[in-house]
Amino acid sequence: MSIFPEYRPSADTFTDHLARTRRIGLIPLFLSLLLIFSMPAGPGPGLWSALGTALGLHLLLFGASRLPSVASPAPSGSADSWFPPLLYAVQTGFLAVTAVLLWRTLRDLGHPSSLAEEVIFYILLVCFPVHRLIRSTAPYEEMSPKQVRRELFLRYFKRSLTVILFSLILTDLMRDPGGRINQAGLIRAIGLWVVTVLFVLGCVTFFVERAFFSAPGPQPGRSETAPPGAS
Numbered sequence: 001m002s003i004f005p006e007y008r009p010s011a012d013t014f015t016d017h018l019a020r021t022r023r024i025g026l027i028p029l030f031l032s033l034l035l036i037f038s039m040p041a042g043p044g045p046g047l048w049s050a051l052g053t054a055l056g057l058h059l060l061l062f063g064a065s066r067l068p069s070v071a072s073p074a075p076s077g078s079a080d081s082w083f084p085p086l087l088y089a090v091q092t093g094f095l096a097v098t099a100v101l102l103w104r105t106l107r108d109l110g111h112p113s114s115l116a117e118e119v120i121f122y123i124l125l126v127c128f129p130v131h132r133l134i135r136s137t138a139p140y141e142e143m144s145p146k147q148v149r150r151e152l153f154l155r156y157f158k159r160s161l162t163v164i165l166f167s168l169i170l171t172d173l174m175r176d177p178g179g180r181i182n183q184a185g186l187i188r189a190i191g192l193w194v195v196t197v198l199f200v201l202g203c204v205t206f207f208v209e210r211a212f213f214s215a216p217g218p219q220p221g222r223s224e225t226a227p228p229g230a231s
Helices: 012-039 046-063 077-108 115-136 147-171 181-210
Strands: none
Touching: 012 046, 012 077, 046 077, 046 181, 077 115, 147 181
């Protein structure tokens, strides 16, 4: 199975993707440093872990990209097999550290996340890279029906969870210090959750229709290189 062929050292796009990954890695690095120096009581182990992880990923990427099989003018074929998964893993690590830092910062700013929010956040943290990996294995029109259903499920599953997570956060913001929602806020909360439920039901409907009642492959008027409605 070939994943991310554009990440192969022999590909013309390799240098651009490598440089873009390094730039992405600067975000968790500087964000963790900013949070470390802005903590009045001093940083906790979580921030030091985030900084160490970001630095470690940078060093891993730097060392791997300097190997002769990768950095030579004519990279060896073996590098084409192991470097794309490595670059994907490093990208995923950078994005995961950034997401966790932002999520923890939200909590430190006074938003006490519930257990449901924590569970949904970490499920999404896994779903996004898994979905990206599935979409990279083959063009949409070349996927088997089983692969198409798996891709569609993850697409609509993560959309539904993202909307539910934002609705939970917005509902918490409507609560007073005692944890209650007043009458005006209750009307807004009901409206918010009606829209959320309708959106989730729409995702379920689209998944069932496209996964079980539509022929796999590109739809008329859609791009031939990407799944319809992919995000």
